[in-house]
Amino acid sequence: AQSVTQPDIHITVSEGASLELRCNYSYGATPYLFWYVQSPGQGLQLLLKYFSGDTLVQGIKGFEAEFKRSQSSFNLRKPSVHWSDAAEYFCAVGRSSGGYNKLIFGAGTRLAVHP
Amino acid sequence: DAGITQSPRYKITETGRQVTLMCHQTWSHSYMFWYRQDLGHGLRLIYYSAAADITDKGEVPDGYVVSRSKTENFPLTLESATRSQTSVYFCASTATKPGRSTDTQYFGPGTRLTVL
Numbered sequence: 032a033q034s035v036t037q038p039d040i041h042i043t044v045s046e047g048a049s050l051e052l053r054c055n056y057s058y059g060a061t062p063y064l065f066w067y068v069q070s071p072g073q074g075l076q077l078l079l080k081y082f083s084g085d086t087l088v089q090g091i092k093g094f095e096a097e098f099k100r101s102q103s104s105f106n107l108r109k110p111s112v113h114w115s116d117a118a119e120y121f122c123a124v125g126r127s128s129g130g131y132n133k134l135i136f137g138a139g140t141r142l143a144v145h146p
Numbered sequence: 147d148a149g150i151t152q153s154p155r156y157k158i159t160e161t162g163r164q165v166t167l168m169c170h171q172t173w174s175h176s177y178m179f180w181y182r183q184d185l186g187h188g189l190r191l192i193y194y195s196a197a198a199d200i201t202d203k204g205e206v207p208d209g210y211v212v213s214r215s216k217t218e219n220f221p222l223t224l225e226s227a228t229r230s231q232t233s234v235y236f237c238a239s240t241a242t243k244p245g246r247s248t249d250t251q252y253f254g255p256g257t258r259l260t261v262l
Contacts, residue, residue, distance in 0.1 A: 063249070073255060074256055075253040076253070082249075125249065133179075136181075136188035136189040138187060
């Protein structure tokens with residue numbers, strides 16, 4: 032069965048430090064992958080997505096992610112974190128089934144940023 | 147302003163009562179989804195719909211009913227609420243068929259439901 036694992040429940044970084052959030056997926060076919068961010072009390076916003084082609088994907092707010100098929104990973108990175116990046120981050124894999132694009136989400140990683 | 151809205155944003159109800167959560171989108175997206183978000187589980191799909199009058203079960207459909215008489219509305223009903231249905235509920239929509247690079251699900255702000 033398809034699944035998404037985000038090994039880190041909570042991560043704390045200092046403002047200006049680099050960030051990497053891990054995501055591993057289990058999916059039999061070629062996956063399409065997403066990272067969403069959820070600010071407190073808000074809905075989810077798409078940061079970036081991978082469908083095919085270049086395995087390094089650029090997103091909004093200075094985020095990027097790299098798809099590594101051999102490791103079944105799609106880790107999210109940012110070179111310098113800002114206090115406003117404090118939020119919860121969700122990795123998801125898109126599964127095409129019966130004509131629908133259903134998303135399977137990881138449990139999320141909550142990011143705290145220290146000044 | 148165009149977008150996807152949910153109402154109410156907060157709801158407290160009692161066990162056994164019927165509750166309906168509303169979702170409305172102004173983009174005329176064909177596909178709509180209901181998710182619930184629980185600590186440690188991320189988001190799980192409850193029901194989805196490809197068009198008006200076409201709905202299907204997701205991962206956790208038990209205890210929920212949906213309808214879609216109009217493209218822009220996708221209400222979710224808890225027929226007899228239970229405490230285990232205390233959660234945050236998100237509605238989402240997308241215009242694109244699966245597998246296309248333009249596929250993006252847009253999420254509403256969520257409804258926080260508490261069942262006492």
